[in-house]
Amino acid sequence: MPRHFLRDDDLTPAEQREVLRRALELRAEPFARTPLAGPQSVALLFDKPTLRTQASFSAGIAELGGFPMVVDGRLAQVGVRESVADVTRVLDRQVSAIVWRTFGQERLDEMAAVSAVPVVNALTDQFHPCQILADLLTVAQHRGGLDALPGQRLAYVGDAANNMGASYLIGGATAGLHVLVGGPEGYQPDADVVRRAEEIAATTGGSVTVTTDDPAAAVADADVVVTDTWVSMGDEESAAQRVQDLSPYQVTPELMDRARPDAIFLHCLPAYRGKEVAAEVIDGPRSAVWDEAENRRHAQKAVLTFLLEQR
Numbered sequence: 001m002p003r004h005f006l007r008d009d010d011l012t013p014a015e016q017r018e019v020l021r022r023a024l025e026l027r028a029e030p031f032a033r034t035p036l037a038g039p040q041s042v043a044l045l046f047d048k049p050t051l052r053t054q055a056s057f058s059a060g061i062a063e064l065g066g067f068p069m070v071v072d073g074r075l076a077q078v079g080v081r082e083s084v085a086d087v088t089r090v091l092d093r094q095v096s097a098i099v100w101r102t103f104g105q106e107r108l109d110e111m112a113a114v115s116a117v118p119v120v121n122a123l124t125d126q127f128h129p130c131q132i133l134a135d136l137l138t139v140a141q142h143r144g145g146l147d148a149l150p151g152q153r154l155a156y157v158g159d160a161a162n163n164m165g166a167s168y169l170i171g172g173a174t175a176g177l178h179v180l181v182g183g184p185e186g187y188q189p190d191a192d193v194v195r196r197a198e199e200i201a202a203t204t205g206g207s208v209t210v211t212t213d214d215p216a217a218a219v220a221d222a223d224v225v226v227t228d229t230w231v232s233m234g235d236e237e238s239a240a241q242r243v244q245d246l247s248p249y250q251v252t253p254e255l256m257d258r259a260r261p262d263a264i265f266l267h268c269l270p271a272y273r274g275k276e277v278a279a280e281v282i283d284g285p286r287s288a289v290w291d292e293a294e295n296r297r298h299a300q301k302a303v304l305t306f307l308l309e310q311r
Helices: 013-028 052-063 084-091 105-114 129-142 163-174 191-204 215-219 236-249 289-309
Strands: 041-046 067-072 097-101 119-123 153-157 178-182 207-211 224-227 264-267
Touching: 013 129, 013 163, 013 191, 013 289, 041 052, 052 067, 052 119, 052 289, 084 105, 097 105, 097 289, 105 119, 119 129, 119 289, 129 163, 129 264, 129 289, 153 163, 153 215, 163 178, 163 191, 163 207, 178 215, 191 207, 207 215, 264 289
Parallel strands: 041 067, 041 097, 097 119, 153 178, 153 224, 178 207, 224 264
Antiparallel strands: none
């Protein structure tokens, strides 16, 4: 059976570290591994808008010697025109792996249950594990390397109930980070996600803290400060209320000053200056968002090489 990467804890702590080690290798030597030479194809299936995901996977697959087969989910109408299972059985006879950016996690789980090739989560409403690997790679890049990852304090503020909040908790705990998430009432992470992150942290030396009333407390002494858009795809109808509720959690220069002097700022993008983050922060010297965006390519290449070797 193939290995899949559907959520952050599909990699053990040791496997996550190996993937990050490979990502560092591939950042230094982009063509060091070419398991898709031929070229073999990888299906890139997009149900949601995309820029970084399509660009980074397409470039990365090409660097691995493969061909990125982009499939427009709006045309394929997966689950509407054809069932998820039928689409999967068509694609897995054409490609060496399937990468899917979609809505519910259950759609990805259904695909993985029948796929004969690795399936990779390029974003669902519940998790965004490839982004977290890129972020961990960026933290290692700026904070002393892979050996320095365990023990880093990462503070995520804003909408802690979204897919990024969930993946920071689980993926960060897997890396041995001290993960602090802060968001107002109604924007808290799922209780099962918190419990799972706590279970993992107990084995890696990390920790998990959830706060509800004070973004400054969450950010205090952080090595890494992170936020995400307040209005994610699908939340547009409640945009005005969300902005009102989350405005105290904007990452301003003053909030960054509560973190360590050498702390870095991350954002998975797209960013909305003047809402979740001040322009002075995201465009300032402590911002590592462009390294973060580039690191999607290296991290995703590392995931693909790891999964392809497990077949």
